[in-house]
Amino acid sequence: MDKLTIQASPPLAGDVIISGAKNAALPILMAGVLAETDFVVSNVPNLRDVSTSCKLLRCLGAEVTELGDGQIRISTTNLNEFCAPYDLVKTMRASILILGPLLARYGTADVSLPGGCAIGARPVNLHLHGLEMMGAKIEVKEGYIKARVDGRLKGAHIFMDMVSVGATENLLMAAALADGETVIENAAREPEVIDLANCLIAMGAKITGVGSATLRIQGVERLQGCNYRVMPDRIETGSFLVAAAVTRGRIRCLKADPASLESVIAKLEDAGAKITTGEDWIELDMQGKRPKAVNIKTAPYPGFPTDMQAQFCVLNALAQGTATITETIFENRFMHVPELIRMGATMELEGNTCIIQGIESLSGAQVMATDLRASASLVIAGLVADGKTIVDRIYHLDRGYEHIENKFQGLGAQVVRTQ
Numbered sequence: 001m002d003k004l005t006i007q008a009s010p011p012l013a014g015d016v017i018i019s020g021a022k023n024a025a026l027p028i029l030m031a032g033v034l035a036e037t038d039f040v041v042s043n044v045p046n047l048r049d050v051s052t053s054c055k056l057l058r059c060l061g062a063e064v065t066e067l068g069d070g071q072i073r074i075s076t077t078n079l080n081e082f083c084a085p086y087d088l089v090k091t092m093r094a095s096i097l098i099l100g101p102l103l104a105r106y107g108t109a110d111v112s113l114p115g116g117c118a119i120g121a122r123p124v125n126l127h128l129h130g131l132e133m134m135g136a137k138i139e140v141k142e143g144y145i146k147a148r149v150d151g152r153l154k155g156a157h158i159f160m161d162m163v164s165v166g167a168t169e170n171l172l173m174a175a176a177l178a179d180g181e182t183v184i185e186n187a188a189r190e191p192e193v194i195d196l197a198n199c200l201i202a203m204g205a206k207i208t209g210v211g212s213a214t215l216r217i218q219g220v221e222r223l224q225g226c227n228y229r230v231m232p233d234r235i236e237t238g239s240f241l242v243a244a245a246v247t248r249g250r251i252r253c254l255k256a257d258p259a260s261l262e263s264v265i266a267k268l269e270d271a272g273a274k275i276t277t278g279e280d281w282i283e284l285d286m287q288g289k290r291p292k293a294v295n296i297k298t299a300p301y302p303g304f305p306t307d308m309q310a311q312f313c314v315l316n317a318l319a320q321g322t323a324t325i326t327e328t329i330f331e332n333r334f335m336h337v338p339e340l341i342r343m344g345a346t347m348e349l350e351g352n353t354c355i356i357q358g359i360e361s362l363s364g365a366q367v368m369a370t371d372l373r374a375s376a377s378l379v380i381a382g383l384v385a386d387g388k389t390i391v392d393r394i395y396h397l398d399r400g401y402e403h404i405e406n407k408f409q410g411l412g413a414q415v416v417r418t419q
């Protein structure tokens with residue numbers, strides 16, 4: 001199994017090119033099922049979750065062609081299977097996003113329940129409830145969601161109990177082909193939801209209110225393929241910015257989207273970073289200074305993203321002062337904390353809050369994480385820890401960060417992949 005070995009590194013310096021967003025690319029690939037003609041997605045990151053998505057689409061009978069340079073073409077002409085099997089779904093939670101598109105276009109979908117994962121229970125009741133309101137008959141049997149509808153789904157007025165990115169995306173895709181108008185209230189406003197909505201509009205969907213908490217979708221009878229470019233990955237961008245901040249360096253993230261990172265940029269500025277942005281780049285300069293501690297509370301967009309919480313735990317572990325980090329989205333997303341404590345960090349958990357007292361430096365250790373962003377935080381910690389840090393089980397990282405060691409090396413970090 002691959003590992004990353006990280007040595008204490010100099011302040012990060014230079015440019016890094018940001019990849020397409022995993023959390024936008026996956027729903028957009030699933031939306032391919034809705035298109036009757038060829039659909040070409042570009043700026044798709046080369047990640048394990050992307051290859052799992054392609055496998056899933058192929059297993060349904062879709063033709064998926066990797067055209068090179070981050071472009072993938074999907075043709076659904078021969079799609080004739082409607083089951084997302086456990087073996088694929090268990091490795092990638094985003095597989096649940098095949099449910100809405102399959103049901104809306106073909107009237108039938110069997111999707112393995114994604115199950116609980118490392119960061120929390122992650123139920124799918126809101127996805128199922130919304131589809132039922134649109135006329136689907138759903139039963140959960142033998143670990144599978146079995147959804148059926150006679151004819152087309154019907155437009156419905158859906159109020160979401162909680163802000164859910166995945167449920168908003170599933171219902172948006174289903175509503176695009178439903179009969180009549182669907183209104184989704186308390187919809188998620190994450191940039192990745194906006195990217196999916198814009199892609200559906202490019203396919204011919206009629207959606208208004210994009211980017212607001214009320215989405216109105218006038219269902220159409222058919223959608224066509226289009227060429228769509230996936231947005232830049234705001235979490236990858238944020239992860240590199242934090243890495244630069246803790247190493248007291250100066251980097252520029254290119255092909256990025258500063259507008260999608262406002263809450264993260266504000267916290268980095270509070271931590272003492274000088275941030276400069278252009279239309280598609282962000283520069284962070286710590287001017288050699290140690291970061292200052294910053295309080296964080298995760299929240300749905302435009303709040304502070306849960307996917308950046310672990311990285312800011314590391315920033316605070318090394319900052320001047322004491323801070324609290326409160327996680328409000330997932331009930332078990334602090335698995336990096338015991339590992340960071342093993343590296344010498346002074347932090348303790350009280351319910352869903354982590355109290356962190358910043359110290360001057362960490363010490364290298366052999367560590368392991370059981371989820372994606374926790375793994376990223378351990379790599380960042382390794383850059384500033386004395387001696388050697390070995391991060392094990394990096395298949396989590398490979399789900400969400402493209403060429404992570406190459407990108408870090410390009411910024412002067414000592415990060416190598418070993419067996």
Ligand SMILES: CC(=O)N[C@H]1[C@@H](OP(=O)(O)OP(=O)(O)OC[C@H]2O[C@@H](n3ccc(=O)[nH]c3=O)[C@H](O)[C@@H]2O)O[C@H](CO)[C@@H](O)[C@@H]1O
Nearest residue numbers: 122123124125126127162163164165166167300307329330
């Ligand atoms: C709002 C939010 O920040 N969502 C994050 C969530 O999206 P993801 O789509 O995975 O999760 P949701 O947004 O659906 O979940 C938000 C909350 O709603 C709950 N829930 C969700 C669906 C449902 O049917 N029932 C239910 O109770 C979840 O348990 C969670 O507490 O994880 C992704 C990966 O880390 C992040 O990129 C998203 O930013």
Ligand SMILES: C=C(OP(=O)(O)O)C(=O)O
Nearest residue numbers: 023093094307372373400
């Ligand atoms: C946890 C994440 O992804 P997923 O929802 O695919 O598990 C993430 O992107 O941080």
